[in-house]
């Protein structure tokens with residue numbers, strides 16, 4: 001009886017150990033990481049870290065992640081948070097993609113501001129068309145939200161919502177918040193303090209110099225007009241924490 005118990009205990013321990021190993025193996029085979037964080041510790045016998053270029057998970061002939069071009073650009077992608085006019089998270093993560101030429105133009109504008117100790121902060125970049133459908137469902141107001149059947153320039157990767165920040169990341173006063181729906185957000189609205197008008201003109205002149213055009217109703221929105229792009233609904237994985 002004693003030896004039977006001993007054998008049974010040994011068998012149980014061996015089985016439990018085997019389960020842990022197979023669970024670990026399953027985890028590895030079921031969900032391989034798409035990127036490897038450079039700070040992670042890796043076992044000596046694991047594969048070497050890929051070159052940085054290998055971890056790019058998008059077609060670079062079609063898209064450019066903005067912060068990969070210039071990591072000093074600030075992001076406050078509101079649709080990746082509940083801090084937006086619909087109060088809902090619409091993006092899985094805060095990655096800012098644009099068509100490559102548009103991304104280069106934003107970076108050029110940002111670098112010009114850097115010479116003055118300022119910079120750009122992006123509120124929105126490329127917006128997948130499926131997100132446009134969600135926005136339209138919640139707020140079907142032409143003039144503020146583009147009809148997803150025709151799509152917006154955001155859905156084509158050629159529009160940005162942005163503002164200017166100082167060296168501490170503080171936004172310059174633009175008179176209204178981002179996504180303020182009312183006359184005070186219009187470029188033509190002039191019943192604002194001089195500093196606000198100066199700041200808006202500064203953003204507009206800078207973006208126009210780098211190939212963007214303003215729209216009437218939103219001081220924060222600019223379209224890159226050098227090229228026309230197709231509507232898109234691509235999405236990319238979120239970085240592994």
Ligand SMILES: [Zn+2]
Nearest residue numbers: 159160161221
């Ligand atoms: Zn916009």
